[in-house]
Amino acid sequence: MTKKERNKAIIIFSVIALVFLIGSIMTGGTGGEEESVQVVMRDAVMHEVNRVSLFGLKDVNPSLIAAFIVSGIMIVFALICRIFVIPRFRLVPGKFQLVLETVVGIFDGMAKQNSHINRFLGAYIFAAGSYIFTGTLFELLGVQVMTTEGHAISLPAPFADVNGAIMMGCLSYLVIMSGGIAGNGIKGIGKTLKDFSLPISLSFRLFGALLSGALVTELVYYYTAMSYVVPVIVGVLFTLLHALIQAYVLTMLTSLFYGEVSEKVEKPPKEKRRLGKKRTTVVREQNA
Amino acid sequence: MTGVPLNIDWQQILLHLFNFTILFGALYILLYKPVRDFMENREAHYAEMDSKAEQALADAENSKASYEKKERDFDEEIRTEKNRLSKEIETERERRLAAARGEAEKIISDARGEADREKKEIIESAQKEITEMVTDAMEKLTLEQTASDAFDQFLDAAEEADK
DSSP, X not given: OOHHHHHHHHHHHHHHHHHHHHHHHHHOOSSOXXXXXXXXXXXXXXXXXXXXXXXXXXXXXXXXXXXXXXHHHHHHHHHHIIIIIGGGOOSSOOHHHHHHHHXXXXXXXXXXXXXXXXXXXXXXXXXHHHHHHHHHHHHHHOOEEEOTTSOEEEOOOGGGSHHHHHHHHHHXXXXXXXXXXXXXXXXXXXXXXXXXTHHHHXXXXXXXXXXXXXXXXXXXXXXXXXXXXXXIIIIIIIHHHHHHHHHHHHHHHXXXXXXXXXXXXXXXXXXXXXXXXXXXXXXXXHHO | OOSOGGGOOHXXXXXXXXXXXHHHHHXXXXXXXXXXXXXXXXXXXXXXXXXXXXXXXXXXXXXXHHHHHHHHHHHHXXXXXXXXXXXXXXXXXXXXXXXXXXXXXXXXXXXXXXXXXXXXXXXXXXXXXXXXXXXXXXXXXXXXXXXHHHHHHHHHHHHHHHO
């Protein structure tokens, strides 16, 4: 491409962008005309207004619909991989095989690194990590659904809903407890119960992180003036970042606590305990 | 909805749980397990290859050590055999030398005996011939004396007859 051709392309590109900009300013108002920014923000947290009907059975939060869609997409993807990709796996992997192996290898390695009982843990953190990552990226697609109020909204991430985050936090806690039981029996339950704040912290960390992302995105898209350039950073980069970070944080915390509670508690030898008792008795006698 | 902070809905939590359980099961069966199994099989395959290579290397090392030992043993055997053969050759050489010396001595001794015998025989023969010659001469002399005596006697007899 010559310099002249390049300049011509840049000018055409700029003109098209300018036309879209003028068009969007002329056709739009100030943005968010029907609801105030406060209402939008409150609804993003509480889901009081914009609810979606679940097959006419119940009005649910949009995140639940998003969760079903994300799960559907992931199951179809897994099915396609199982039928068409995995049977063609080779000893020297191709690009796509390498991606799949890397993802599985990361979670499997994390589980092996943290606990000696790692089969179930690996599978769980793989599912949870993939779900959080894909679910968070899902909000980038902006899939539109109709609310019961008759508004069109774009579906948020499944964990931008407190119910989804509570499910993930509590389930992770139960998985950690199962690790405690597998490693130490009844004592494992006690060890897990010591961290009773864990389900709350896991749930609300996930909810807070994803909700903050959703709120910032809502805020950015609310104003027309902020709808240029800024969404590239806020909408895409932030979403990508917190998808990665939250998937990593929850899986890492789950593995760490799982490893901690499933670790075998070694009893001190009886002789030592006896000696300890004797010493204590001697010291007491001396003190007396 | 009433009284629960943040509109926490237990039914929706259970629906999320149901959704995630299905997702977990599907991902485990369809993706995680087959990929992990494949990776473990490949690891086992390479571990097996590695162990086979190590085994082959160990076998080669053993073979090398064995051949080196055999070579050393063979060298030792050659050296021993060489020494034994040298000794045998030396012994044989000495034996043959001694035999040759003995034979030579015997030949010389025999030759000397033969020479002595021949000498003795020559001497005896010469003595005999000399004796014979002397005898003959004596006989001749005797005969000559006798013949002249006989002739004289004849002549005497003839003369007597004539008379």
